[in-house]
Amino acid sequence: MTRVTVWNEYRHEQTDAKVREVYPEGIHGQLASFLKEAGMDVKTATLDEPEHGLTEEVLNDTDVLIWWGHVAHQEVSNEIVERVHRHVLRGMGLVVLHSAHMSKIFIKLMGTSCDLKWREANERERLWVMDPSHPIAEGIGEYIELEQEEMYGTHFDVPAPDELIFVGWFEGGNVFPSGSTYRRGNGKIFYFQPGHETHPTYYHPDIQKVIINGVRWCEPVKRDYPVYGHSEALEQISKKN
Amino acid sequence: MTRVTVWNEYRHEQTDAKVREVYPEGIHGQLASFLKEAGMDVKTATLDEPEHGLTEEVLNDTDVLIWWGHVAHQEVSNEIVERVHRHVLRGMGLVVLHSAHMSKIFIKLMGTSCDLKWREANERERLWVMDPSHPIAEGIGEYIELEQEEMYGTHFDVPAPDELIFVGWFEGGNVFPSGSTYRRGNGKIFYFQPGHETHPTYYHPDIQKVIINGVRWCEPVKRDYPVYGHSEALEQISKKN
Amino acid sequence: MTRVTVWNEYRHEQTDAKVREVYPEGIHGQLASFLKEAGMDVKTATLDEPEHGLTEEVLNDTDVLIWWGHVAHQEVSNEIVERVHRHVLRGMGLVVLHSAHMSKIFIKLMGTSCDLKWREANERERLWVMDPSHPIAEGIGEYIELEQEEMYGTHFDVPAPDELIFVGWFEGGNVFPSGSTYRRGNGKIFYFQPGHETHPTYYHPDIQKVIINGVRWCEPVKRDYPVYGHSEALEQISKKN
Amino acid sequence: MTRVTVWNEYRHEQTDAKVREVYPEGIHGQLASFLKEAGMDVKTATLDEPEHGLTEEVLNDTDVLIWWGHVAHQEVSNEIVERVHRHVLRGMGLVVLHSAHMSKIFIKLMGTSCDLKWREANERERLWVMDPSHPIAEGIGEYIELEQEEMYGTHFDVPAPDELIFVGWFEGGNVFPSGSTYRRGNGKIFYFQPGHETHPTYYHPDIQKVIINGVRWCEPVKRDYPVYGHSEALEQISKKN
Numbered sequence: 001m002t003r004v005t006v007w008n009e010y011r012h013e014q015t016d017a018k019v020r021e022v023y024p025e026g027i028h029g030q031l032a033s034f035l036k037e038a039g040m041d042v043k044t045a046t047l048d049e050p051e052h053g054l055t056e057e058v059l060n061d062t063d064v065l066i067w068w069g070h071v072a073h074q075e076v077s078n079e080i081v082e083r084v085h086r087h088v089l090r091g092m093g094l095v096v097l098h099s100a101h102m103s104k105i106f107i108k109l110m111g112t113s114c115d116l117k118w119r120e121a122n123e124r125e126r127l128w129v130m131d132p133s134h135p136i137a138e139g140i141g142e143y144i145e146l147e148q149e150e151m152y153g154t155h156f157d158v159p160a161p162d163e164l165i166f167v168g169w170f171e172g173g174n175v176f177p178s179g180s181t182y183r184r185g186n187g188k189i190f191y192f193q194p195g196h197e198t199h200p201t202y203y204h205p206d207i208q209k210v211i212i213n214g215v216r217w218c219e220p221v222k223r224d225y226p227v228y229g230h231s232e233a234l235e236q237i238s239k240k241n
Numbered sequence: 242m243t244r245v246t247v248w249n250e251y252r253h254e255q256t257d258a259k260v261r262e263v264y265p266e267g268i269h270g271q272l273a274s275f276l277k278e279a280g281m282d283v284k285t286a287t288l289d290e291p292e293h294g295l296t297e298e299v300l301n302d303t304d305v306l307i308w309w310g311h312v313a314h315q316e317v318s319n320e321i322v323e324r325v326h327r328h329v330l331r332g333m334g335l336v337v338l339h340s341a342h343m344s345k346i347f348i349k350l351m352g353t354s355c356d357l358k359w360r361e362a363n364e365r366e367r368l369w370v371m372d373p374s375h376p377i378a379e380g381i382g383e384y385i386e387l388e389q390e391e392m393y394g395t396h397f398d399v400p401a402p403d404e405l406i407f408v409g410w411f412e413g414g415n416v417f418p419s420g421s422t423y424r425r426g427n428g429k430i431f432y433f434q435p436g437h438e439t440h441p442t443y444y445h446p447d448i449q450k451v452i453i454n455g456v457r458w459c460e461p462v463k464r465d466y467p468v469y470g471h472s473e474a475l476e477q478i479s480k481k482n
Numbered sequence: 483m484t485r486v487t488v489w490n491e492y493r494h495e496q497t498d499a500k501v502r503e504v505y506p507e508g509i510h511g512q513l514a515s516f517l518k519e520a521g522m523d524v525k526t527a528t529l530d531e532p533e534h535g536l537t538e539e540v541l542n543d544t545d546v547l548i549w550w551g552h553v554a555h556q557e558v559s560n561e562i563v564e565r566v567h568r569h570v571l572r573g574m575g576l577v578v579l580h581s582a583h584m585s586k587i588f589i590k591l592m593g594t595s596c597d598l599k600w601r602e603a604n605e606r607e608r609l610w611v612m613d614p615s616h617p618i619a620e621g622i623g624e625y626i627e628l629e630q631e632e633m634y635g636t637h638f639d640v641p642a643p644d645e646l647i648f649v650g651w652f653e654g655g656n657v658f659p660s661g662s663t664y665r666r667g668n669g670k671i672f673y674f675q676p677g678h679e680t681h682p683t684y685y686h687p688d689i690q691k692v693i694i695n696g697v698r699w700c701e702p703v704k705r706d707y708p709v710y711g712h713s714e715a716l717e718q719i720s721k722k723n
Numbered sequence: 724m725t726r727v728t729v730w731n732e733y734r735h736e737q738t739d740a741k742v743r744e745v746y747p748e749g750i751h752g753q754l755a756s757f758l759k760e761a762g763m764d765v766k767t768a769t770l771d772e773p774e775h776g777l778t779e780e781v782l783n784d785t786d787v788l789i790w791w792g793h794v795a796h797q798e799v800s801n802e803i804v805e806r807v808h809r810h811v812l813r814g815m816g817l818v819v820l821h822s823a824h825m826s827k828i829f830i831k832l833m834g835t836s837c838d839l840k841w842r843e844a845n846e847r848e849r850l851w852v853m854d855p856s857h858p859i860a861e862g863i864g865e866y867i868e869l870e871q872e873e874m875y876g877t878h879f880d881v882p883a884p885d886e887l888i889f890v891g892w893f894e895g896g897n898v899f900p901s902g903s904t905y906r907r908g909n910g911k912i913f914y915f916q917p918g919h920e921t922h923p924t925y926y927h928p929d930i931q932k933v934i935i936n937g938v939r940w941c942e943p944v945k946r947d948y949p950v951y952g953h954s955e956a957l958e959q960i961s962k963k964n
Contacts, residue, residue, distance in 0.1 A: 089353060089398065109352040109353075110352055111349060111350040111352040111425060112425050113469075115469035117468070117470065117472040118470070118471060118472065119472050119473070119474060122478075123474070124479075126716065126896055126898075128898050129708075129877070129878065130877060130878070130900070131665065132667070132668045132703070132705060132708055132878055133666075133667065133669060134703065135703055137703065137705060139704060140705065141706070142708060142878065151474075153472055154851045154865075154890070155469075155852065155855055157330065157426050157467065157469070159403075160403055160854065160886070162400075162401055164883070167877070167890055167900075169896060169897065169898045170892075171476065172474030172476050172478050173475030173476035173849055173892060174475070174851070175849075175851050175890045175891075175898055177853070177890075182400065183400065183613060183616075184352060184353050184400060184615075185398055185614070185615065186615050187615060188615050221614070221615060221616065221619065221620045222621060223614060223619060223620060223621060223623075226396035226614055226624060227358070228356035228357060228358060230358075231358040231360050231392070232360070233364070233414060234413060234608065235412065235653070237363075237412050238365075332856070365958075367655055367657075369635075369636045369656070369657050370949075371637070371659070372906065373908070373944070373946060373948075374814070374906045374908065374909050374910060374911050379944045379945055379946060380945060381946065382947070383636075383637065383950065395610045395611070395624075396610075396614055401613065401645070403886070404642070404885070405642070408636070408649055408657045408659075409657075410651060410652075410657045411651075412958070414651060416608075416649045416650075416651045416657055418649075424854065424857075426855070426856065427856050429856050462855070462856055462858055462860065462861045464855060464860060464864075465864070467852075467855055476894070571836060571880065590834060591835075592834055594812060594832075595812060595908065597952075599950070599951060599952065599953075599954040600953060601953065601955070601956060603956060603960050604960075605956070605960045633956075639812065641882065641885075641905065641906065642885055642906060644882075653960050654956030654957060654960050655957030655958035656957070665882065665883060666834060666882060667836065667880050708878035709840070710840060711840065712840075712842065713841065713842050713874070713876055713897070715842060715844060715846070715874075715895030715896060716897070717894065717896035719846045719895050
């Protein structure tokens with residue numbers, strides 16, 4: 001049973017009535033809800049809990065961590081970022097949603113600015129499947145249509161993804177690499193663009209399917225962390241000088 | 242004319258007679274020497290200069306920065322690392338040599354630990370060309386043989402490279418992704434493993450050829466840095482609620 | 483329950499006593515045996531059966547096809563190759579073992595010569611894990627050691643793999659991209675180098691584990707084949723001339 | 724001086740007045756014209772010439788071959804396709820334009836169906852740069868806008884490209900991987916989607932820039948073709964049984 005921790009900044013919901021209306025249980029509540037229904041063992045954690053709810057113990061018991069953040073990236077402590085980073089390199093999966101592209105943990109893992117173009121214009125997005133063989137696209141038709149989503153547009157300053165699974169078409173004339181995977185150490189990362197706080201994106205059945213698929217794809221592989229450092233020869237080395 | 246800045250920590254040469262014997266002008270001196278012969282405009286910079294020799298002005302005038310460091314990675318100031326990082330994302334090429342895999346700038350750009358296995362056993366390395374179509378492999382035969390090199394062994398904790406150009410075979414039984422490229426922002430990065438300070442690796446004609454090719458491959462593309470942030474629609478968006 | 487068809491040329495076993503001794507039930511028999519134990523629904527098919535045992539019906543009931551061939555690649559009919567190719571593009575997984583690198587189906591899917599260097603010298607191979615996050619490497623230590631294997635050496639004339647999971651170190655001084663994945667259409671392909679007919683490679687528990695993992699990784703994603711051809715606009719196009 | 728051969732099917736121009744009006748010298752004539760101006764040594768060849776103008780001699784003297792075809796893919800002889808294929812694996816660059824996605828040579832090199840969605844609706848296309856560090860994007864702004872182009876839409880049944888340089892946004896709601904690179908053997912391939920025969924696409928300065936950049940990127944690397952086949956050991960192999 002996959003053990004998922006859904007982390008949410010949980011600020012918009014407390015200050016913005018419109019967001020609260022869309023997500024009365026918080027964005028984390030809605031994410032947790034459909035992941036539980038998919039048979040996963042789900043916990044939630046939020047910014048204002050001690051250690052942001054991400055103690056060493058919580059992370060030890062987490063197979064896949066989901067991250068949603070937006071206005072308070074800078075309030076996440078560097079110590080917790082280092083901790084999450086260490087867990088990812090050791091195998092914990094990480095699903096990075098929407099505006100978490102600017103979270104400290106994603107920037108640290110990518111090594112780039114992670115900046116992009118954006119526009120709040122309630123415009124249509126159509127997420128096209130670019131890799132029909134990928135398990136993250138299982139059960140999805142040729143595209144997912146969202147009547148309203150925030151525009152995120154190229155250029156997205158991240159490394160070329162290991163796998164590009166979705167490209168978003170936006171009504172206003174932009175495109176975006178909307179679903180991408182990255183491997184870092186023993187860990188797997190899935191970035192998925194949809195999920196603006198004022199739109200009911202996480203109620204869309206196809207978006208839910210992709211996130212469920214993404215969590216499964218990110219599950220840790222059972223194997224030891226590699227051994228680094230000084231290493232004895234495995235074969236005899238011929239004598240030289 | 243490609244403007245290259247060769248950065249060297251320049252410590253081994255001052256404290257270790259054996260290294261000084263191999264590189265009387267410093268590792269940077271030897272690197273600069275064959276790059277100049279190849280027709281490049283080469284400057285050098287070292288750790289103990291003010292701002293490590295990497296002022297904003299120097300970096301503005303640098304197309305490709307070469308980095309060699311080993312024992313003093315921690316002495317490189319975070320401010321200079323941020324500065325170099327910004328220049329790479331804006332297009333400056335970066336050639337990372339040997340033990341610079343643990344430099345702050347490389348770790349920051351990779352997002353991983355950059356750790357590996359190592360062994361100083363004066364063993365034979367054979368660098369096999371994995372991508373015969375790549376300009377970095379131009380002029381190189383099927384492999385480069387080094388009579389003695391420090392062993393660097395898998396697992397190398399870096400992202401999967403964009404392009405894998407060399408794999409090293411080591412006498413003691415290890416392999417290593419010895420030549421790899423990465424794109425970050427507008428900048429291109431080439432990591433090349435050979436170059437232990439007690440071996441005359443940078444006098445080997447094929448190693449020189451690869452570094453020259455690598456510098457050329459890393460040259461910045463002439464184009465503006467992408468515009469990020471809020472962006473007006475390019476097409477009319479249909480009115481919604 | 484994954485439905486696997488193990489295809490074997492099945493010629494060496496009938497003409498070479500040494501091979502028969504190693505694989506009394508045929509290479510396909512041994513492959514089928516451990517895949518069944520892993521809980522899979524396994525059938526076998528061989529070159530000399532009608533339609534090489536690969537009727538439309540058999541392929542319709544196959545999730546993943548395993549291919550072992552060597553001396554009789556040219557005897558495989560083009561019609562069957564086209565049929566297998568069509569099934570791969572439509573989602574059937576394909577695990578290509580050892581000398582099947584020169585099979586018609588692999589060459590057709592790769593688009594290159596698929597040639598390589600080889601040597602039968604009973605030498606040691608050490609397969610190093612290059613991607614510790616990959617499910618195909620699950621349960622494997624840092625490397626797999628084979629006391630004797632045929633050498634396959636770089637350059638291997640295939641496209642750069644989507645994922646490079648193993649690199650082989652050979653006692654005689656060569657390296658090889660020994661485990662690689664490719665996506666073609668809706669189908670996934672895993673090439674795995676070990677398995678010379680005179681060595682008991684397919685009895686090695688780690689080799690079995692990798693093949694089992696590989697079959698699981700190659701399982702088809704449940705989704706429709708993309709629709710190609712003429713396509714109506716999904717958005718209104720402004721009138722022009 | 725890069726030696727380019729521009730190959731054009733050259734049929735539309737002879738049967739369709741509208742195409743002839745746009746390209747009075749043939750599509751090959753227009754391509755050759757701006758490549759010459761860029762300082763290249765350019766020849767042309769067409770389908771109806773003996774051996775389609777692609778003799779062994781012509782290909783020996785070609786650094787980069789450009790391919791435009793549409794209605795007559797099936798008239799290209801298999802023998803010539805094999806010849807071009809051999810030259811690509813040996814290092815000749817190949818630039819594949821627009822409807823040449825269904826040419827025999829491209830299908831053979833890709834190993835997939837190369838099928839896609841299409842629509843002739845004179846709609847707007849905006850080609851977004853996805854990789855700002857790539858030499859093929861040199862001199863190009865954030866995107867190229869084409870007032871009218873044929874829609875080519877995802878899914879495009881090709882392997883995941885080695886590098887994805889452009890993604891096309893289409894007015895009618897589709898996206899497409901419009902500029903991609905592939906390495907096959909010693910050869911480099913660039914596929915570029917724009918260029919419908921009834922639109923003046925190849926007069927657009929940015930499209931010309933991309934094709935010129937693409938030709939330069941595809942130039943062969945000076946090195947021998949790898950040696951395949953039986954290979955003596957480079958290191959002593961310990962005696963076994």
